[in-house]
Amino acid sequence: MLTARPPVRALTASKIREVADANLGDPNVMAFWAGESDEPTPDFIRQAGIASLAAGETFYSQNLGIPELRAALAAYLTRVRRPTRPDQVALTSAGVSALMLASQLLIEAGDRVVEVVPLWPNLQEIPKILGARVVTVPLEFSREGWRLDLERLLDALTPGTRALYLNSPNNPTGWTVTREAQRAILAHCRRHGIWIFADDAYERLYFGNDSGVAPSFLDIAGDDDRVLSANTFSKSWLMTGWRLGWLVVPASLAPDLAKLIEYNTSCAPVFVQRAGIAALEQGEPVIAHTLARLRAARHYLVKQLAGIPRVEIAPPAGAMYAFMRIAGMRDSLDFCKRLVREHRLGLAPGAAFGPEGEGYVRWCFAASEERLAEGVARLRKALA
């Protein structure tokens, strides 16, 4: 039999896909398994993409992104985070590609990387593709919210560790790192020369303050710290299908990053980049709308779920997921497959987010209250 390299063979296939693939497109299944809104990309963003295609922008572009988009992104980051120059940013073909590129840039076979879990499966598997060893530090569940044992994380970040991959707000738990913890982590990583890969995909979907902007390592790190921030247009601007993301890196890494982009995708499509400019420059009302909708959905869903016997849930601090424990449920993959088959309800199995997620299921609440209510009714019936 012909086979792939051992680290690739050893990768875990997505258990979310395993539940979803068999049932995609079944109109009777009420699906909340995917990490995306049920609303399409706003029209003004789509029109920017359409205008670009109509103008014949169908050619290759610069590896790191068209200059107009790099400038718009630097301006956006300067507004939301810290003064940023275009030579510190790179556009990528989605957030997942940003994470792969950042890993290719700095991770070698045999490297030790540390991750806080449960965690989006892609982030757990990407370093393994490169032959790295992933060490996990589990968050702790309580009804008040998910908690990080900071000392435990710092202990895991031993000298010689290559990188910390930290996703905050976290998919699937919504846990969000505090500024105080960020400062301690940054100081520790500076001391030991450890890279911080911050996955900031949900940074604008945060419920813990009025601004809705979660704390980021970019706020406290200097330009030449070992800090990379990966991000995406997918969540804040409802653009999952466009596949556009970005990286913020120390400027000295940009030329090598450009080479990697050349040999991966060469560039993001220009019409997609034009849509990205519209999102960055005119998209604040979209984010405000999405955040308000998520706040209401979170409030509604957490209250409903907490009222179902066997369900234990903490209100998530950010992102768009309710990650709930179901008492007595031991095999979340099997449970989610049965939910689809027997109750036409699509949720993501907790085991997809690592062994620490077993016993839980994830529900994406970027949906209308009407759909959430129907989903709750189906879950209630399934657990009765």
Ligand SMILES: Cc1ncc(COP(=O)(O)O)c(C=O)c1O
């Ligand atoms: C934590 C996290 N990071 C990054 C991404 C990347 O999103 P995309 O590849 O759509 O840009 C996702 C998507 O679900 C995510 O959950």
